[in-house]
Amino acid sequence: MNTHSKTVYYQEAFPILMAVDCVIFGFDRQELKLLLFKRKIEPFKNEWSVIGSFVSPTEGVKESAIRVLEEYTGLSNIFMDSLNCYGEIDRDPGARVVSQAFFALIRLGEEEAQMVETHQANWFGLNSIPPLILDHNQMVKDSLEKLRRKTRYQPIGFELLPEKFTIPQLQSLYEAIYQRQLDRRNFRKKILSMNILEKLSEKDKSTSKKGAYLYRFDSKRYEEMVKRGIDFVL
Amino acid sequence: MNTHSKTVYYQEAFPILMAVDCVIFGFDRQELKLLLFKRKIEPFKNEWSVIGSFVSPTEGVKESAIRVLEEYTGLSNIFMDSLNCYGEIDRDPGARVVSQAFFALIRLGEEEAQMVETHQANWFGLNSIPPLILDHNQMVKDSLEKLRRKTRYQPIGFELLPEKFTIPQLQSLYEAIYQRQLDRRNFRKKILSMNILEKLSEKDKSTSKKGAYLYRFDSKRYEEMVKRGIDFVL
DNA sequence: CCAAAAGTGTTATCGCTACACCCATGA
DNA sequence: TCATGGGTGTAGCGATAACACTTTTGG
Numbered sequence: 001m002n003t004h005s006k007t008v009y010y011q012e013a014f015p016i017l018m019a020v021d022c023v024i025f026g027f028d029r030q031e032l033k034l035l036l037f038k039r040k041i042e043p044f045k046n047e048w049s050v051i052g053s054f055v056s057p058t059e060g061v062k063e064s065a066i067r068v069l070e071e072y073t074g075l076s077n078i079f080m081d082s083l084n085c086y087g088e089i090d091r092d093p094g095a096r097v098v099s100q101a102f103f104a105l106i107r108l109g110e111e112e113a114q115m116v117e118t119h120q121a122n123w124f125g126l127n128s129i130p131p132l133i134l135d136h137n138q139m140v141k142d143s144l145e146k147l148r149r150k151t152r153y154q155p156i157g158f159e160l161l162p163e164k165f166t167i168p169q170l171q172s173l174y175e176a177i178y179q180r181q182l183d184r185r186n187f188r189k190k191i192l193s194m195n196i197l198e199k200l201s202e203k204d205k206s207t208s209k210k211g212a213y214l215y216r217f218d219s220k221r222y223e224e225m226v227k228r229g230i231d232f233v234l
Numbered sequence: 235m236n237t238h239s240k241t242v243y244y245q246e247a248f249p250i251l252m253a254v255d256c257v258i259f260g261f262d263r264q265e266l267k268l269l270l271f272k273r274k275i276e277p278f279k280n281e282w283s284v285i286g287s288f289v290s291p292t293e294g295v296k297e298s299a300i301r302v303l304e305e306y307t308g309l310s311n312i313f314m315d316s317l318n319c320y321g322e323i324d325r326d327p328g329a330r331v332v333s334q335a336f337f338a339l340i341r342l343g344e345e346e347a348q349m350v351e352t353h354q355a356n357w358f359g360l361n362s363i364p365p366l367i368l369d370h371n372q373m374v375k376d377s378l379e380k381l382r383r384k385t386r387y388q389p390i391g392f393e394l395l396p397e398k399f400t401i402p403q404l405q406s407l408y409e410a411i412y413q414r415q416l417d418r419r420n421f422r423k424k425i426l427s428m429n430i431l432e433k434l435s436e437k438d439k440s441t442s443k444k445g446a447y448l449y450r451f452d453s454k455r456y457e458e459m460v461k462r463g464i465d466f467v468l
Numbered sequence: 469c470c471a472a473a474a475g476t477g478t479t480a481t482c483g484c485t486a487c488a489c490c491c492a493t494g495a
Numbered sequence: 496t497c498a499t500g501g502g503t504g505t506a507g508c509g510a511t512a513a514c515a516c517t518t519t520t521g522g
Contacts, residue, residue: 009276009328013288015249018321018332042243054247061321061332085319085334087252087295094243098252098295098334100319149387168474185476186512193510208473210519402501419503420485427483442500443493 019099020065021052021136023083023143024073026123027160028108029169032176034129034140037072037121043094044133050140051121052099065102072119073112079159080104081150084142091135103143105159126179151177155196155225155232158217166204166212167191194232196222253333254299255286255370257317257377258307260357261394262342263403266410268363268374271306271355277328278367284374285355286333299336306353307346313393314338315384318376325369337377339393360413385411389430389459392451400438400446401425430456 024035039049051072055064062082070076083101091097106112108123116122124130129140150156157173171187191197198218203211258269273283285306289298296316304310317335325331340346342357350357358364363374384390391407405421425431432452437445 010251010288010331013251013253013329013331014291016252016289016291017244017247018250018252019247054244055250055321055332057248057250057330058323060323061319063323064321082319085295085316087289087298087334089292089294089297095247096291097244097247098289098332100321100332100334152387153383166474183512183514184474185514188475189477190511205520208519209521210472210474212474400501417486418501419487422502423504424484439493443495444491444499444501445493446501 017095017097018055018061019052019097020055020061020068021050021086021099021101021139022065022069022080023050023101023103023139024069024106025103025143025147025160026106026108026112027173027176028123030172030176031125032173033108033123033125035072035116035121036124036130036132037119039133047133048130048136049133050101050136051119054097061100062102065100065104069104072115072121073106074115075106075112078104078106079156081146083139083146086135086139088135101139101143103147105147105156107160107162109162148177152232155194155222158222164200164202164204164214164216166207166214168207168212169204170215194221194225196225251329251331252289252295253286253331254289254295254302255284255320255333255335255373256299256303256314257284257335257337257373258303258340259337259377259381259394260340260342260346261407261410262357264406264410266360266407267342267357268360269306269350269355270358270364270366271353273367281367282364282370283367284335284370285353288331295334296336299334299338303338306349306355307340308349309340309346312338312340313390315380317373317380320369320373322369335373335377337381339381339390341394341396343396360410382411389428389456392456398434398436398438398448398450400441400448401431402441402446403438404449428455428459430459 026033026035035051036048037051038046051068053064053068055061059067065080066076069078069080080102083103085098085100087098089096126144129137131137132140147156151174157177160173161169167188170191171182171184174187175182196218197215200214200216202214204214205211260267260269269285270282271285272280285302287298287302289295293301299314300310303312303314314336317337319332319334321332323330325333360378363371365371366374381390385408391411394407395403401422404425405416405418408421409416430452431449434448434450436448438448439445
């Protein structure tokens with residue numbers, strides 16, 4: 001691509017603004033949360049919004065989303081999937097803006113807390129999401145649906161856990177995603193039958209006196225499974 | 235939206251070109267085909283491409299895709315789903331163009347033949363797809379994958395059949411999508427168990443001496459099913 | 469010793485798969 | 496009458512769902 005060809009081709013095309021918006025889910029060992037921030041520019045300055053940015057000339061659309069995520073959380077190498085294109089003509093009264101939305105999953109810990117703070121961002125529980133600007137409430141709704149659907153054919157939720165985790169923790173995660181209770185025995189049976197977990201000899205005693213065994217992913221088997229797109233219906 | 239606000243907000247944003255590309259599948263009672271056309275503009279003039287267009291200021295992104303589909307086939311009210319955003323910085327040497335791809339399913343008949351012809355478009359079997367411009371081969375690959383995945387949780391393929399159809403026809407469609415043979419008895423059993431088909435008393439004798447009963451969708455039940463997102467694994 | 473969470477097995481049911489034979493009819 | 500595609504039933508298997516009691520240990 002060079003400047004010359006840009007001016008030669010596509011004369012009839014109409015330039016528009018391209019944005020990315022990231023619906024970021026975080027899991028704090030209990031609850032699934034959503035990262036929102038107070039928008040810094042007009043229109044709708046200081047109203048709640050999912051995090052986003054315009055796509056700059058020097059980056060691809062997906063890179064733009066990755067950059068935004070890193071700016072706000074300091075995290076990179078995060079699972080992120082594209083969600084949908086929001087391209088209604090009047091969706092943004094500020095200009096003709098087409099937004100490509102993404103959703104990402106992160107594990108809440110210390111790392112991101114500082115950066116989230118300095119950006120005036122905040123985590124919200126799924127049941128207390130405030131009104132958002134533009135079509136962002138729709139984006140969130142769509143993300144949740146996609147997240148739930150996607151966990152059915154990819155064991156996606158694992159991204160949200162620490163390296164070592166217990167089976168009850170993993171179960172809480174799925175319960176948070178699906179918003180319903182699961183049977184302990186069946187859950188354990190199913191997850192173990194996939195042979196993607198490696199049992200450690202340590203226990204985590206933070207949530208019970210007896211303590212629960214810690215597990216770790218067998219990432220090799222995990223990769224294989226993702227590739228084969230195995231069903232994973234709970 | 236008004237011209238004034240456009241100039242006031244988002245000064246820092248960089249305008250880019252937005253395109254839509256439609257991966258259009260057609261079914262001719264036998265085989266699944268793909269609609270391609272010879273591109274009319276430089277660069278890559280006269281090379282094969284999926285059908286597409288730039289998004290104009292007067293239309294939303296999805297409307298743009300619907301318009302393009304209608305321009306090339308004369309068909310409207312077609313099932314169409316968004317596929318993916320292709321936003322690599324150098325994907326199009328002609329300019330910085332972000333493309334939102336869609337995929338659509340149509341039933342091949344007389345209606346669209348004329349328009350397809352006048353646009354120098356052509357139907358290609360899935361096994362004889364020529365090299366395409368830019369990342370269009372990737373789009374096609376992604377569409378097929380999405381089509382196959384999506385038929386698992388929505389009985390999507392029905393869009394490709396005439397109003398009245400036989401069970402063997404429906405089976406051929408699924409065989410074309412999955413590119414493998416299915417068991418007659420099991421297919422019939424499964425599809426009938428969903429209670430979304432209404433058996434008619436007419437027979438279609440075009441493919442056998444005995445004739446096969448025609449069926450029609452019970453669209454009410456069908457809608458319910460789509461809403462509930464029932465599993466539909468063959 | 470007891471409260472609170474972790475861990476474990478069995479049974480009944482359902483859905484999937486695999487498989488072979490009769491039916492209707494036009495040529 | 497026969498070739499061709501349409502139509503049907505069953506048995507075995509594996510996965511799922513429902514369900515209750517024992518274990519561990521810190522307080």
